[in-house]
Amino acid sequence: MxxxxxxxxxxxxxxxxxxxxxxxxxxxxxxxxxxxxxxxxxxxxxxxxxxxxxxxxxxxxxxxxxxxxxxxxxxxxxxxxxxxxxxxxxxxxxxxxxxxxxxxxxxxxxxxxAVLFAPEDLSLVRGDPGERRRFIDELVAQLRPMAAGAKADYDRVLRQRTALLKTAGAALRRGGDQAESVLSTLDVWDSQLAELGAQVTASRLALVRQLAPFVSDSYASIAPHSRPAFIEYRSAAGEEIDKSPGGDDEIDVIREVIAARLIEVRSKEIDRGMCLVGPHRDDLFLGLGDEPAKGFASHGESWSFALSLRLASVGLLRDDGxxxxxxxxxxxxxxxxxxxxxxxxxxxxxxxxxxxxxxxxxxxxxxxxxxxxxxxxxxxxxxxxxxxxxxxxxxxxxxxxxxxxxxxxxxxxxxxxxxx
Structure with missing residues (x-):
């Protein structure tokens, strides 16, 4: 190409x-x-x-x-x-x-x-979870273009649900029909967020499972004397999702987990005016030996890990033909x-x-x-x-x-x- x-x-x-x-x-x-x-x-x-x-x-x-x-x-x-x-x-x-x-x-x-290596790649290791989510989503978009549609739809629902949460507390305090309307609307958004969130999460999980061996091998070739590197998906909805192999077959299971968690944290979400569960809160865990790379890796190890993520991306795309x-x-x-x-x-x-x-x-x-x-x-x-x-x-x-x-x-x- x-x-x-x-x-x-x-x-x-x-x-x-x-x-x-x-x-x-x-x-x-x-x-x-x-x-x-x-x-x-x-x-x-x-x-x-x-x-x-x-x-x-x-x-x-x-x-x-x-x-x-x-x-x-x-x-x-x-x-x-x-x-x-x-x-x-x-x-x-x-x-x-x-x-x-x-x-x-x-x-x-x-x-x-395409795979792009840039100085900003160091933030994949040392930066916020949003940097690592972006990395995963960029790869998903190239390997599974249909999944990019679910991510775009999820982002739209997330914005609308968050806007509702910001006003829900005041409406519930007033009570009456307005409170009932807010709760009814929130139920609708919860259903959509769980469905689309499950699709996004399932795609990410499947990709991380495929990418993981490429990352480990790439890091070992770059830094043969360092500790072994590994990556894992970490969901805000809990370990039950983290252990899932991902893919389309797991969407229903993941949806049920996210839906249940949304019910559990609803009062906290209304109090804080923000959505606390969903793939927008997930992270990609980068590990070196028994420690997280973030906060524990040296500058050289951080650069080696960042490079290994990009080299692994090339390997994964090549493996796809x-x-x-x-x-x-x-x-x-x-x-x-x-x-x-x-x-x-x-x-x-x-x-x-x-x-x-x-x-x-x-x-x-x-x-x-x-x-x-x-x-x-x-x-x-x-x-x-x-x-x-x-x-x-x-x-x-x-x-x-x-x-x-x-x-x-x-x-x-x-x-x-x-x-x-």
């Missing part, structure tokens, strides 16, 4: 950009803040319908623009599909596949599979020499490897390919990203040209067009 064409319109710092890409390695080099990461972010958005940096879509739209647009043509085993995503500054996103509009944006999920594109967002600057070389070796056989770096020297010498230099220009006080160079680097031969020599337009795939 690889991305052949990428076009951006008013996405972040790019008013307009078009890139023709090929299998193999492409490196985007430029100073921090010049827009390199935005390019990888756009492709990650196509793969997961979310950014790896922000929780909302509003920052993705260039300042002053009405909407951002991402168009990516993906080739997989000779089959070519073009995804077109429009992200308005306000309102719902729109999507098309091969120029044909789709009813739901999530129908594009699964067309592009599709080679994902791999993106490394300025991650070499965060790693020591041993981990740099390990990551370079692991990604050497990727169908497509996309790298960003502020300093080219951070990239191991074994990584060769095409290098695109990114800069900025300013007009009327507005900064925008531009491509300022496009060349081949390294000492491997590509066709009849030796890398490091000036490349022809054919070798560069006609380069890139930018800021038209």
């Amino acid at each position: 690889f991305v052949r064409q990428l076009a951006l319109h008013d996405f972040r710092s790019w008013p307009h950009a078009e890139f023709t890409l090929t299998p193999g390695t492409t490196i985007f080099v430029g100073r921090n803040g010049f827009g390199k990461t935005n390019l990888l972010e756009s492709l990650f958005y196509v793969a997961t319908l979310r950014s790896h940096r922000v929780s909302s879509d509003a920052p993705l739209v260039r300042s002053g623009a009405d909407a951002a647009r991402i168009t990516a043509t993906v080739e997989n085993d000779g089959r070519e599909l073009t995804v077109d995503l429009t992200i308005p500054s306000q309102g719902a996103n729109k999507a098309a596949i091969n120029t044909r509009p789709v009813r739901r944006t999530r129908e594009v999920l699964g067309i592009l599979r 599709v080679e994902p594109i791999i993106m490394l967002d300025d991650v070499f600057a965060e790693l020591d020499v041993a981990r740099r070389n390990m990551l370079a070796e692991f990604t050497a056989d990727a169908d497509q490897l996309l790298i960003t770096a502020a300093v080219a020297d951070d990239i191991p010498e074994s990584i060769v390919g095409r290098r695109i230099s990114v800069g900025v220009s300013e007009q009327d006080g507005v900064r925008k990203s531009v491509v300022i160079g496009d060349e081949r680097i390294g000492d491997k031969k590509i066709g009849d040209k030796k890398m490091g020599e000036p490349a022809t337009d054919e070798a560069l795939g006609q380069g890139s067009q930018h800021n038209a």
